[in-house]
Amino acid sequence: MRIGFGYDSHRFDPSRPLILGGIRIPAASGLAGHSDADAVAHAIIDALLGAAAAGDIGTHFPPDDPRWKDADSMHLLEQAVRVLGGRDYRVVNVDVTVVCERPRIGSHARAMQERLAKAMGLRATQVSIKAKTNEGLGWIGAAEGLAACAVALIEEGGAADGAGGGPPGPGRTLAG
Ligand SMILES: [Zn+2]
Numbered sequence: 001m002r003i004g005f006g007y008d009s010h011r012f013d014p015s016r017p018l019i020l021g022g023i024r025i026p027a028a029s030g031l032a033g034h035s036d037a038d039a040v041a042h043a044i045i046d047a048l049l050g051a052a053a054a055g056d057i058g059t060h061f062p063p064d065d066p067r068w069k070d071a072d073s074m075h076l077l078e079q080a081v082r083v084l085g086g087r088d089y090r091v092v093n094v095d096v097t098v099v100c101e102r103p104r105i106g107s108h109a110r111a112m113q114e115r116l117a118k119a120m121g122l123r124a125t126q127v128s129i130k131a132k133t134n135e136g137l138g139w140i141g142a143a144e145g146l147a148a149c150a151v152a153l154i155e156e157g158g159a160a161d162g163a164g165g166g167p168p169g170p171g172r173t174l175a176g
């Protein structure tokens with residue numbers, strides 16, 4: 001068993017839709033970023049890669065690479081799970097806290113859990129999304145942006161359940 005931690009933050013950008021955990025959330029403002037700026041997915045990706053000591057989101061998906069412009073972060077998450085599968089790791093569970101003053105995220109947690117679980121080839125019960133405000137404090141409290149923190153537990157033994165229904169990647173095993 002290995003544990004990993006991930007953190008991400010993005011500034012609000014009113015010209016973009018708000019996408020968190022693969023779900024489009026009604027809001028006055030989305031998030032600035034090279035990809036779809038899904039901070040929840042990005043925090044999870046860093047937690048997964050960190051658990052495997054496999055670098056971080058920037059090394060696998062460089063922000064100056066045009067391939068990732070406006071990228072769907074669910075695809076990046078699927079690829080991160082394949083990276084783990086290639087190293088004979090599978091995901092045990094993921095736990096996320098989103099810190100966001102507005103909009104309120106909690107009512108979307110269930111949909112995010114299900115979407116994220118699908119991308120990682122997990123059951124929804126293996127993914128936890130918790131949402132809180134920053135009690136009005138600092139840049140999050142001023143609604144300049146939001147942040148997400150994630151921890152992930154992985155274990156050796158192969159990616160038995162696959163990664164979100166995509167084709168098996170090279171090096172993935174079906175054992176375990
Ligand atoms: Zn990000």
